[in-house]
């Protein structure tokens with residue numbers, strides 16, 4: 196069964212908003228689904244909604260409004276707090292509408308007031324909307340007493356319906372301190388992992404998954420919500436905590452590794468070292484004082500460099516390799532020999548030319564790899580034409596990623612990112628980005644995010660950030676945009692998503 200984590204659900208919610216489907220619309224659908232379930236369980240009578248101050252409560256306010264319009268129902272809402280304590284705009288909005296909806300509301304001060312309320316015993320059916328996916332830590336008062344009071348009514352034979360998850364149950368792990376015993380749990384959009392837990396079954400009753408109208412693309416395309424899943428920088432962070440990246444590139448070219456390195460810095464890495472052949476080390480260093488440049492031996496990456504690179508690799512979290520290396524036989528051989536020293540690697544451009552199917556197999560389990568090919572490089576990697584049709588392309592990426600055990604980011608008008616199990620598409624970016632260097636920028640961002648995040652998430656978010664930064668750059672420069680313009684906009688995207 197396909198289930199979803201609360202973090203992913205939040206990301207999808209944000210992506211919906213980005214696509215123009217507001218949280219208020221989703222809440223309306225969630226509330227309508229709850230009202231429908233109440234109607235199926237109880238033809239008429241007194242319905243009590245016990246609502247917390249988050250969006251789980253918000254769903255209950257919507258459901259109460261929907262039911263109150265139907266003859267035969269007497270609808271009451273207990274809010275565990277005061278209206279000013281309601282934590283979200285959407286929940287507050289829906290609570291305000293109850294004034295005009297023939298719903299009796301009671302705001303409670305504390306658990307004492309709750310315990311003497313007769314609304315519980317008078318109800319024929321109780322809806323538990325104390326908390327859903329937002330529950331954290333030990334359950335405080337008055338929520339704890341409210342759970343007990345709902346459970347007392349359940350024991351007395353009343354019907355209990357839980358909104359999204361029985362309150363108290365951890366939606367991801369299923370563990371809990373105390374929780375509501377429900378007859379029916381109406382969960383939204385997808386099954387939550389915690390509901391499937393063996394212990395949780397006693398609490399959920401029957402589980403119904405209700406559609407709330409999430410746009411399919413909010414789940415299948417990257418969006419700002421995916422960025423929210425990235426690890427946030429800690430306030431007490433030390434130098435290096437936000438990632439140490441080693442870029443290995445250059446030789447025939449000097450700009451490509453510098454672009455990757457600068458992009459990695461802009462994407463949040465603390466330290467970026469660029470290891471380049473001696474012939475271009477001075478040029479690369481002259482591009483920016485932000486770069487730490489390590490000089491290799493020759494005019495191209497060569498076996499002699501194996502005397503210094505393994506130590507350097509060891510002192511960094513991620514290696515980003517390939518940009519501007521050229522394809523000299525000795526260079527490709529050195530790339531192959533370096534890979535076993537890497538724990539995490541992003542392989543782009545010329546490094547991809549060094550790869551073969553058997554190499555992936557020898558690395559399996561020791562080194563996590565993200566490859567970032569364009570269609571031509573992907574064709575060479577698979578020894579097969581890259582398909583044109585979107586569906587077949589997606590399938591090819593998914594199968595390649597699964598078979599080789601590498602996260603694959605196939606660059607294109609629509610990027611395809613897959614780890615073989617999960618696949619995401621990315622449509623940020625514009626035709627101006629066909630200019631040279633934007634692929635190097637993408638590799639740098641990917642390395643930076645990969646230092647602190649799972650490979651698939653890092654690759655998907657990097658594709659989004661690179662394209663979105665490119666779109667901002669396009670506003671000013673149009674088709675004349677440069678890779679350096681894209682780097683200049685990365686921080687705006689990251690800041691806007693609140694992850695910088």
Ligand SMILES: NC(=O)C1=CN([C@@H]2O[C@H](COP(=O)(O)OP(=O)(O)OC[C@H]3O[C@@H](n4cnc5c(N)ncnc54)[C@H](O)[C@@H]3O)[C@@H](O)[C@H]2O)[C@@H](O)CC1
Pocket residue numbers: 204205207208221222225247248249250251252253254282283325326327328329330331332333334335336338358359360383407
């Ligand atoms: N896409 C989505 O994410 C959607 C979410 N919706 C609803 O929104 C819910 C999540 O809403 P929120 O994120 O606002 O969170 P919740 O409403 O689940 O919980 C947050 C509230 O509970 C309080 N709280 C948390 N832990 C507590 C504890 N241990 N003791 C006492 N109080 C505690 C918080 O202070 C806050 O007031 C979902 O479960 C679902 O019902 C729906 O509106 C539909 C769309």
Ligand SMILES: [K+]
Pocket residue numbers: 251323324325326327357358359360361362
């Ligand atoms: K609930």
